[in-house]
Amino acid sequence: MKRMLSRAAAALGVVALSAGIAHATQIFDPSTRAWVSYDPKRAIDYYRAHGGVPADFRRQVVKFRTAEKPGTIIIDGNRHFLYLVLPNFQAIRYGIGVGRDGFGWAGIVRVGRKAEWPTWTPPAEMVARDPNSAKYANGMPGGPDNPLGARAFYLYEGNRDTIYRIHGTTEPWSIGLDISSGCIRMNNDDVIDLFNRVEVGAKVIVLMQGAALYKGV
Amino acid sequence: MSAWVRSILTGACALAAGPALAATVVVGVPAWPSAEVTASIIGKVLEEHYGVAVRLRPIGSMELLGAIDRGEVDIHPEIWLPNLQSFVDDYAKSVVVADYGVTAMQGLCTTRDTVEATGIKSVGDLAKPEMAAYFDTDEDGKGEMWIGPASWSSARIERVRAKSYGYADTMMLLNMPEDMAMASIDAAAALGQPVVFYCYSPHYVFALHDIVRLEEPPHDPATWTIVQAEDDPAWLAHSTAASAWEPSHFHIGYARALADDQPAIVAFLQHIALTEDDAAMMSYAVHVEGRAPDAVADAWLADNKERIEEWVK
Incomplete structure (x- = not known):
């Protein structure tokens, strides 16, 4: 396992330690040459100090050999990366945050619809226990405070909405963590x-x- | 009556009304890249060298044998054996399998990066917990590996192999669609992460990534006893497969009637000697490069003129 980590360290600097387990993301600290766990507190501190997420979670074009057509999205929740396939074996790699308890799902779906500044409707159980959510029981209009952020992709299986979304966030420091509720969040x-x-x-x-x-x- | 003969008759009727129609040979086209490209190559050679009209008919591989039996189709571009042996036996009166076959394999594969990072060499290595741990993505101590979609008959046998080699206890065997498995190999390769998976050739993945096949003892029928799930609820416990898969071969097939009607064409079909590399290239060109089978066939013909000259002699 050590060899694997040092390879990953050289290549990446950031890995989700051998797993996609909740909060298992680790980052390599070059000053101490040690792996430290990347949890919400560290993520917030990092974001404040650097004005952004660690370099590997920032948007970048990477080499990506695949048979999938340009325009396809591949989500590697384990590594907290979303790839958008480009021509010529390249992809844009984005950092993502994923579900608190993991995705609990995997599969091949499609973008059924997409929305700008989407409305957020809290789930019924959240409305029941949280008065703040209750006032949005019929939907919180899109805007800077809306937890779905600036854009949302609604993922469909055939013609059925899976309830899973790729969406923005009001917590930009949370990219790289397992913190959302089953969805895939991006800055x-x-x-x-x-x-x-x-x-x-x-x-x-x-x-x-x-x-x-x-x-x- | 072969499709060829019947189209001659229709052609004869049309002849009275107008221009002469050449005989039409029907080539069946199963829906995977090497079969599509091979069918197209055969069609183009028949038109150019044998003066016949060719019709390509998309049709499933097993159904195709029945269609040859009914005289609707003349040529099957890719009959897999032993997979289709029982069907070939059923249609022995009407279907001839060309002698030459391209060797195909199935087994377990990994990437060169994985070999370098983990030292894995053989299928049996997966039974070692410390090796399996390299492939663990969910921290349950077991590695994960794709063994094919649940609908593939091979996936069931891969479970038997995992039990027989001892890695059923160290690895979680995953069923998922092939597209998902290939995407996870792409993602692992992009980051240099260890990955191990069920593989078969010819397949474009061999051209897309630097793939290494895991070693294992050659196929030994004495170590293979496969009990069908339909026959025995305890099929897994009662099955064993402790050596490599029996190598498969795929052959061109044709209607027995064609041998009488068009011996020159049959001689050509018997001479075709495609290789595993040819088939892998076809698969890569269609799957990865997104090229049309017809265009891939044209390019292949342009690159292989000498081989074609040899085959049509």
């Missing part, structure tokens, strides 16, 4: 970038590994 800049590149109907592959296995598939 608003990134989700806007993705929105402008991806068409409705695009194929989305959520990989079956790590967190996706927790609840069985």
Whole structure:
């Protein structure tokens, strides 16, 4: 396992330590040459100190050899990366935050629809226990405070809404963590970038590994 | 009556009314890249060298044998054996399998990066817990690996192999669609992460990534006893497969009637000697490069003129 980590360290600097287990993300601290766990507190501190998430979670074009067509989205929840396939074996890699308890799902879906500044409707159980949510029982209008952030992609299986979304966030420091509720969150800049590149109907592959296995598939 | 003969008759009727129609040979086209490209190559060669009209008919592989039996189709571009042996036996009166076959394999594969990072060499290595741990993505101590979609008959046998080699206890065997499995290999390769998976050739993944096949003892029928799930609820416990898969071969097939009607064409079909590399290239060109089978066939013909000259002699 050590060899694997040092390889990953050289290549990445950031890994989700051998797993997609909740809060298992670690980052390599070059000053102490040690792996430290990347939890919400560290993430907030990092974001404050650097004005952004660690470099590996920032949007970048990477080499990505695949048979999938340009325009396809591949989500590696374990590593907290979302790839948008480009021509010539390249992809744009975005950092993502994923479900608190893992995804609990994996599969091949498609972008059924997409929305700018989407309305957020809290789930019924959240409305029942949280008075703050209750006032939005009929939907919170889109805007800077809306937890879905600037854009949302609604993932469909055939013509059925899966209830899973790729969306923006009001907590930009949370990228790289397992913290959302089953959805895939991105920084608003990134989700806007993705929105402008991806068409409705695009194929989305959520990989079956790590967190996706927790609840069985 | 072969499709060829019947189209001659229709052609004869049309002849009275107008221009002469060449005989039409029907080539069946199963829906996977190497079969599509091979069918197209056969069609183009028949038109160019044998003066016949060709019709390509998309049709499933097993159904295709029945269609040859009914005289609707003349040529099958890719009959997999032993997979389709029982069907070939059923249609022995009407279907001929060409002698030459391209060797295909199935087994377990990994990437070169994985070999370098983990030292894995053989299928049996997966039974070692410390090796399996390299492939663990969910921290349950077991590795994870794809063994094919649940609908593939091979996936069931891969479970038997895992039990027989001893890695059923160290690895979680995952069923998922092939697209998902390939995407996870792409993602692992992009980051240099360890990955191990069920593989078969010819397949584009061999051209897409630097793939290494895990070693295992050659196929030994004495170590293979496969009990069908339909026959025995305890099929897994009662089955064993402790050596490599029996190598498969795929052959061109044709209607027995064609041998009487078009011996020159049959001689050509018997001479075709595609290789595993040819089939892998076809798969890569269609799957990865997104090219049309017809265009891939044209390019292949342009690159292989000498081989074609040899085959049509």
